[in-house]
Amino acid sequence: MADSLALVEPAAPAPAPQPDRRTARSIGSAVAAVLPWAVLLAALPAAWWYTDVPAGDVLRYAAYWSLALLLPGTLVHRAVRGGRGNLPEDLGYGAATGLLLELGAWIVAAATGQQHLLRWWPVPLVLAFAVVPRLRRNWRVGPRRPLPLAWHWSMAAVLLLVLLWAVAQWRLVPLPPVNHTYYQDLLYHLSLVQELTRDLPFQLPQMAGEPLRYHYLSDAHMAAGSMITGIPPATVLLRLWLAPVAIITVLVTAGLARDLSGRGWAGPLAGAAAGLGMPVAVNSAIADGAFAFSFSSPSQTYVLPLLVLLGGICVDAVRGRPLGVAWALLPALGLACAGSKSSALPPLIAGVGVALLATWWQRRRVPWPVLATLLCLVAPMGVGYLLFAGGGAGTLSPQAFAFLHAMPQYRETIGAGAGVRGGGLLPFGLARAGAAGWLLTFALLGWWLLVQLPRLIGMLILTGPRRADPAPWLLSGAILAGAGGIWTLHHPSLSQVYFWLDVLPFGAVLSVWLLTLVRPSWPVAVCAALLGVASYLVVPLMARPAATMAGWAGVLGRSYLRLAVLLLLAALIAVGVHALLGRRRPDGGGRRRLVAVALAGITAALLSASVARGVDGAVRYVQVAPGRPASVALPSTVTAAEMRAALWLDEHSADDDVVATNVHCRPVPTTAHCDARAYWVTGLGGHRTVIESWGYTDAALAANGRRGLGYVRQDPPDPDRFALNERIFRSPTAADLDRLRAEYRVRWLFADTRAGAVSPELAGLAHVRLVSGSVIVYELR
Incomplete structure (x- = not known):
């Protein structure tokens, strides 16, 4: 009976469930990962507001x-290439994919005159991903x-520093x-942004009726952003677009x-x-x-996010991965890059092309995926030349x-006294220089290569087992081509420098890839990186010498010595830290490992010094910039x-109204052979003009050097x-005003x-509509 009673006694209360520690840790990690992005997302609008953008x-x-770029672009990229496996990289x-899609929507709107519908372009695409079963998984x-x-904290810190740079601008x-x-x-x-809110065919806003030939797709992005949001183009250009891109x-x-x-x-x-x-x-002079x-x-x-995205797809293609x-x-991004x-x-x-040659040489057979990749890029470059070339691109x-x-x-x-001469296979001064001049030239070239080592050192990957991989050949070839463009081509405004600037992300990726292959220990990498930072913060700024060949030669010598000391110290510190920690690889063959550790130290020091600067x-x-401009x-x-x-x-005024103005120059007074780059009437005024400024026209660029004048000072x-x-403006007549109306549709x-x-x-011939300071605005009757 007692046993029976024991069976029916109420059970002891179960112990309270303990929280799942793994769940708690997971939630904590998620919160810790989200926090730095929350800071960044708060900092960006705060930076805009701080720099006078209305709330x-x-x-x-x-x-x-969020809705017109991130959302549709992320869905399409996941559908086409697959997800990245994490939200930050997916976004x-x-x-970047959203920027490409936006260009397609914008050109359709410009071709059909339906710009008022542009803000709705993501709707059908997003609906397709919501309705089509095969596409839903991309949410x-x-x-x-x-x-x-x-990764989350360090990446957010990097992006906050990039935002700081933008605030400085x-x-x-x-x-x-x-x-x-x-x-x-x-x-x-800004004048191009205004023009690209209109219908095709686009015209040169500074000379109404002339076709616009320029790589203007960056301006198309800003035009689209302005039309979709209703924000003034000047605010988009001078503030909003830069940091997100x-x-x-x-x-x-x-x-x-x-x-x-x-x-x-x-x-x-x-x-x-x-x-x-x-x-x-x-800190050289x-x-x-x-x-x-x-x-x-x-x-x-x-162009950079489009180009890096394209470069990543090219890497997959040349490696033979199924796309x-x-x-x-490939051709879509190629055309977008060519037009940007x-x-x-x-x-x-x-x-x-370099990857194609290297792969063919190593395998002794045609690497068809690499060849197909090359063709997918060459074709849009040709199309882009037909559509966009002009405005200086043809003056190389x-x-x-x-x-x-x-x-x-x-x-x-x-080079003293060379003026604006640009012709010849050598610069005017160098063509007449003696041995000392050529020695200075090669010393300057060598110095440029040395200071660019953070972008060049990664090419050493090709000396190791990775040379069988087409990817480092591709990146190295792009970097060398960019450097070659800056040193073998001439542009009157030195715009050949952009060949180099465009490949800087590839140089950074290749150098960091080299560092990961060397596999330094964290103490080695950190100590070398600290040395790089110290080299910028501690080493005194070198004084500028007298403007003579001897003065600059002395500065070059001291500069070479400084950089050599930095590289030597980086190698010695890396090897010393490695030895103190007793890090020896069983298969590493001591000497080869020490060389690798020294290379890691040099690379880490170069990268950290580069970023520190x-x-x-x-x-x-940010510290020295004025909070408000002086009213002078x-x-x-x-x-x-x-x-x-x-x-x-x-x-x-109406969108298609044309304006006549007497503003052409900077400074403002119109004089013979002035600097014809005013652009503020078409930029801020937002309309095509009969003729405003002509400094960037193809005709002016082609005339560079004529009569000893630069292209910006050529005749109209x-x-x-x-x-x-x-x-x-000086002696108006009714007949001339009628001609303006008839030939140029001036209002x-x-x-x-x-x-x-x-x-x-x-x-007496036109109606005065506004007087503002020195400006009188007339409307033709």
């Missing part, structure tokens, strides 16, 4: 990037390739209207580095080297400022050592009143048009008394 514009632009690659991350927690360039001298290229791009570039570069190396930590390091790195000059991103050249920055439908991305920056595609094509000519024109060491010595430059800009009107300054008049014209390319335009006159005399009789 409404910030919210609209954030929604635009990075997806955003998920897919097979997991998780990233270490340190923004603080130097206020939003209009304000008294300010804008860099002329920014105003030129730079961030995406770093993310895609990091993904490529991880794919090649198989190491998670390679991603943030490659991203930092690509997005923040600069040449390692050891001879310092090259090559930086991958450029605020003043939107086309340079915009499937991703083959379609004319210098972007040739180095990559050269790299694929062969000239060895042309980049010397960028160096004061040449200009102040053997870029970060310090951004910090210094100098001859080269466009006044706030002038800007307000131009903005008023943009707001109160259409003298009759220019003469008619000037008569309207508005934008007269600036700072540019030249304005006849009082004009008020």
Whole structure:
């Protein structure tokens, strides 16, 4: 009975369930991984707001990037190439793909005149991914390739530093209207952004009726962003577009580095080297400022995420990996790159060509995937030349050592007195130089190669077992082609430098890949990296010498010595730390391992010194940049009143209205052979003009050097048009006004008394609509 009773006694209360420690750790890790991205996502709109972007514009632009670029691009990239296995890389690659998709939607809208529908272009695509069963899986991350927690924090830190660099640029360039001298290229791009909101065929806004031939797809991105959000084009150009595109570039570069190396930590390091790195000059007086991103050249920055994405697909293709439908991305991205920056595609094509030759030589048979990749790039480059070539792209000519024109060491010595001469196979000064001049030239070339070692040292991969892999051949070929372009081609504005700037991410990836192959221990890498940082922060800045060959030769000698000491110390510290830790590989054959450790130390020191210089430059800009521009009107300054008049014209006129203006030059007064790069009437005014500034026309560039004048000071390319335009303001007649209406469809006159005399009789022939400072805006009756 007792046993029976015991059976029916109430059971003892079960112990309280213990929380699953693994679940708790998983949640904690997830929170820790999300936190740095939350900081970044908060910092970006805060940076825009801090630099005077209205809160409404910030919210609209954030929604635009999220819904019109990130979302559709991520879905398409996952469908075409598969997911990355983690959200940050998925979004990075997806955003780059979104930029490509946006160009397709924009060109359809421009061709059909349906720009008002452009904001809805992602809707049918997103609906397809929601409705079609085979596409629904692309809403998920897919097979997991998780990233270490340190990756999230280090990558977010790199991107915050990139954002800091962007803030440094923004603080130097206020939003209009304000008294300010804008860099002329920014105003030129602003005029193109305005033009690309119109229908095809596009016209040169500075000379209505002339076809627009330029690599303008970066401006198309900004035009699309402005039309979709309703944000003024000037705000998009001068603030909003830069940081997201730079961030995406770093993310895609990091993904490529991880794919090649198989190491998670390679991603943030490659991203930092690509997005923040600069040449390692050891504070020499001879310092090259090559930086991958450029605020003043939107086309340079915009093309980078597209180019790195294309480079990654090319790597898969030349390795013989099946691409499937991703083959379609090769010509599409190739055309997008050709239309964004004319210098972007040739180095990559050269790299694929090198990979083709290397693979054929090693295997003694035609590598068909590599050949197919090459053809997929050559075809869009040809199409791009037909569609976009112009505006300076056609003025390249062969000239060895042309980049010397960028160096004061040449200009102040053997290049003194060369003027604007550009012809010949050698620069004017070098062609007449003696032995000392040639010695200085080769010393400068050698110095340039040395300070670029953070981008070049990765090519040493080809000396090891990886030389059987086509990928390092591709990247090395692209890097060499970029360096070759800068030193063997001539452009009157030294624009051949972009061949080099476009391949800097590939150089960063290759150098970091080399570091992962050497496999240094963390103490070795950290100590060498600290040395690199110290070399920039501690070594004193070298004084500039007298502008003589002897003075510059002395600086070169001391500069070579400084860099040699850095490389030697990096190698010795790496070997010393390795020896102290007793790190010896059982198969490593001591001497070969020590050489590898020394190489790792040199590479780590170079990369850290390169990044330290870029970060310090951004910090210094933020510290010294003015919080608000001074209200000073100098001859080269466009006044706030002038800007307000131009903005008023943009707001109160129809999209296709044409304007006649007497503003052509910088400074503003119109004089013979002035610097014809004003561009603020078409940029801020937002309309085509009869003739505004002509400094970047094909005719002006082709005339560079004529009568000893640079291309920006050449005569107007259409003298009759220019003469008619000037008569309207100085001695107007009803007949000339009728001719303006009939030939150019002019409706508005934008007269600036700072540019030249304005006849009082004009008020009797046209209706005065606005007076703002020195500007009078007339509407034709």
